[in-house]
Amino acid sequence: MQIWTMDPYACGDKRLPHHIFPPKRLTPDQLTTKAGVMCYKIDMEDTMNLKKRLSRVKAASNVNSSDVLAISEALNGLSGMLEELYEPVIRDTDWVVLITDGMCYFDVEPLEDEWIRLQCEKGDLVVIPKGLTHRFTVTPQNYVQVQRFFHKRHDAFRG
Numbered sequence: 587m588q589i590w591t592m593d594p595y596a597c598g599d600k601r602l603p604h605h606i607f608p609p610k611r612l613t614p615d616q617l618t619t620k621a622g623v624m625c626y627k628i629d630m631e632d633t634m635n636l637k638k639r640l641s642r643v644k645a646a647s648n649v650n651s652s653d654v655l656a657i658s659e660a661l662n663g664l665s666g667m668l669e670e671l672y673e674p675v676i677r678d679t680d681w682v683v684l685i686t687d688g689m690c691y692f693d694v695e696p697l698e699d700e701w702i703r704l705q706c707e708k709g710d711l712v713v714i715p716k717g718l719t720h721r722f723t724v725t726p727q728n729y730v731q732v733q734r735f736f737h738k739r740h741d742a743f744r745g
C-alpha cells in the first residue's frame with residue numbers, strides 16, 4: 587500500500603494521484619496515528635493466515651457479513667457509480683474492505699480539508715474507523731475487486 591497527503595484542491599481526473607508538492611508520503615503506522623485507519627498486508631495464497639486475520643479483524647470491528655464488488659469497464663453505468671462512490675461519507679460502523687484483485691484508492695479526511703490517499707492493491711485489508719470521512723475511487727486501470735464486510739443490520743451501502 588502507498589499512502590500520501592493529497593492535494594486538497596485537486597481537480598480533474600480523480601483517478602490521478604493528486605500529490606501535493608513536494609510529495610508527502612506516510613507509513614501505515616503514521617496513517618493509524620493520524621486517522622485511526624488500520625492496514626494489513628495479506629498473502630492471499632496463505633489461506634490459513636487470511637482466515638486468521640479476517641476473523642480477528644471481523645471480531646474487532648463487529649462485522650459479520652460480506653459481499654464482493656467488482657468494478658471494471660465492463661460495468662454498465664461505471665462513471666455514474668464512480669461519481670457516487672467519490673462522494674464523501676461518514677459511517678457509524680467500521681468500514682472493512684479486502685482488495686482481492688486490481689487497484690483502488692480510499693481517501694480519508696482526518697481533519698477538515700486534509701485528505702490522505704491510500705493506494706490499495708491485492709492483499710490489502712483496510713479498516714476505516716466509524717466516524718471518519720472517506721471516499722473511494724479506482725486508479726487509471728479502472729479495475730478492482732473487493733470484499734466488503736459490514737454489519738448485518740447495515741443493508742444500505744453504496745455500490
Ligand SMILES: CSCCC(=O)/C(O)=C/O
Pocket residue numbers: 655671675677681683721722732734743744745
Ligand atoms: C469498494 S467499497 C466502495 C464503497 C465505499 O467505500 C463505502 O461505501 C464506504 O463507506
